[in-house]
Amino acid sequence: MDIIDTPVQSRDKTILELRDFSRKLVRELGFMRNTLADSGLAPSAVHAIIEIGATPGIQARDIATILRLDKSNASRQIARLEAAGLVTRQTSSEDARSSELYLTTAGQKLRRKIDKFATDQVSDALRRMVPEDQQTLVRSLALYADALAHGHDHEHKTPHAARTESARIVEGYRPGCIGDIASLHARFYAHHARFGVFFERRVATELAAFAEGLPAQGKALWLVMEGERTLGSLAIDGDTSTRVAHLRWFIIDDALRGSGMGRQLMERATAFVDAHYDETYLCTFKSLDAARHLYESSGFVLSDEAEGTQWGATVIEQRFTRRPVR
DSSP: OOOOOOOOOOHHHHHHHHHHHHHHHHHHTTTTSSSBTTTTBOHHHHHHHHHHHHSTTBOHHHHHHHHTOOHHHHHHHHHHHHHTTSEEEEEOSSOTTOEEEEEOHHHHHHHHHHHHHHHHHHHHHHTTSOHHHHHHHHHHHHHHHHHHHHHHHHHSOOHHHHGGGGOEEEESOOTTHHHHHHHHHHHHHHHHHOOOHHHHHHHHHHHHHHHHTOSOTTEEEEEEEETTEEEEEEEEEEETTTTEEEEEEEEEOGGGTTSSHHHHHHHHHHHHHHHHOSEEEEEEETTOHHHHHHHHHTTOEEEEEEEEOTTSSOEEEEEEEEOOOO
């Protein structure tokens, strides 16, 4: 059978097609309407509800950064949500000049309604696609969204994004890092996998036991630090007798998204394991496609996948394995 290479499409045509698809997505998802997700709220207010629900205690300036809104627009949206009884403010325990945002009972009820609306909308669309196309779609959209965000962050520096420029990578335990890392994991996986206190406790206790044994042969911990705060981490927990390493506790704060810090951590880890081990594995969960792209670009391949409940909720657990190129 003859093999025919598909001609590479011109960049200009790709741009035009992506713009066309983007406009269609905006229309079909309802962003051209005055309200979104059958909520009675404007699209930016709906997204503010989602972000506050995902990160209780988030500050208004962070909402503005995440939603790409100017401060005055974000303030107006939050004020309207407060007036509607959906959001409440509390003075920050760390800085009396700042306030933290939380959903009220009514706000939490509305967020559940929004989640159901969005889930039903996506589910209905996915039923019209075969599973292979669904996974291709998710991974492609994750890459496209990250590329857009990366370009936006470089073109429009915000005070929040500028804080990441002072971040640095250090090796080894630092006071407070265990709590920071456990907090990063708890917030991220509560949003993406609905994990709760069981998961947060396991992260904190297992990480504490690991850090207590450092320094140790074949083990390493890298932290992304901004001042005294830990905004990212990655650890190698290996057994030099079996020459198999476990990559653990890899996480990056949302403030560092697009900064390249995650890739820098992975590069340090892969250089370390290539010098000490014959195989490295990591465990994660299905649907975290941006992370999967980084793993695969670093040489990891999916080696196992199964439903599991060991973290306090039912998820599809995945194991990725990497062997160094000799």
